Amino acid sequence: MSTYVVGVSGGIGSGKTTVTNLFAELGIDIIDADVIAREVVAPQTLGLNAIVAKLGQDILDNHGHLNRALLRQLVFTQPDLKEWLNQLLHPLIREQMQKQTQGASSPYCILSVPLLVENQGYKTVDRVLIVDVSEATQLQRTVLRDNSNVEQISAIMRAQASREQRLAVADDVIENEGSEQELIEKVAQLHQLYLSLAESA
Numbered sequence: 001m002s003t004y005v006v007g008v009s010g011g012i013g014s015g016k017t018t019v020t021n022l023f024a025e026l027g028i029d030i031i032d033a034d035v036i037a038r039e040v041v042a043p044q045t046l047g048l049n050a051i052v053a054k055l056g057q058d059i060l061d062n063h064g065h066l067n068r069a070l071l072r073q074l075v076f077t078q079p080d081l082k083e084w085l086n087q088l089l090h091p092l093i094r095e096q097m098q099k100q101t102q103g104a105s106s107p108y109c110i111l112s113v114p115l116l117v118e119n120q121g122y123k124t125v126d127r128v129l130i131v132d133v134s135e136a137t138q139l140q141r142t143v144l145r146d147n148s149n150v151e152q153i154s155a156i157m158r159a160q161a162s163r164e165q166r167l168a169v170a171d172d173v174i175e176n177e178g179s180e181q182e183l184i185e186k187v188a189q190l191h192q193l194y195l196s197l198a199e200s201a
């Protein structure tokens with residue numbers, strides 16, 4: 001069981017997934033908050049049942065899955081609904097994260113949380129690693145990856161914490177302006193650091 005938890009965060013397109021994949025290749029268990037956020041509203045879960053009880057069957061698609069686009073639209077126009085959803089889902093997500101970190105078997109584990117800063121999750125982990133790039137790089141890489149447009153990605157970036165806010169809570173920073181090869185070296189260095197921190201924790 002690993003009790004030492006490294007929280008990894010960064011803005012959209014900063015390279016979180018690329019970085020956590022490299023830790024996974026070194027045998028480290030990755031717990032992904034985005035995956036958990038989808039799991040807690042999968043069919044037949046307490047989360048989805050509560051949403052259907054509140055909003056009706058229309059919130060489901062033809063396959064009985066949550067219609068995320070519709071929910072996003074409703075939340076956008078109804079701030080109370082957003083609050084209600086947060087109160088329902090955050091405890092479920094937290095509980096799953098805890099279960100999965102406690103069940104991890106690598107010497108330390110990584111908790112990948114896009115909104116670690118926004119939701120104050122940095123307070124609950126042992127170490128915070130921020131993946132950081134300039135806003136221009138963030139925009140360029142995300143537009144390329146998602147085949148989306150600059151306006152859409154800029155809007156998401158504006159809704160997220162700023163670089164400064166993220167860096168303010170960082171114990172370690174991976175600056176990801178260089179090549180993916182450089183990233184491998186930085187991850188290998190941090191891996192050694194985390195192994196020793198976990199051992200002496």
Ligand code: ADP
Pocket residue numbers: 010011012013014015016017018019141142144145176177178179180183
């Ligand atoms: P996040 O998970 O933070 O949204 P990703 O890891 O998906 O970010 O990275 C965003 C995009 O940038 C992906 O297409 C990824 O392959 C690419 N990328 C990440 N790091 C680098 C790098 N150092 N050089 C070039 N492209 C990169």
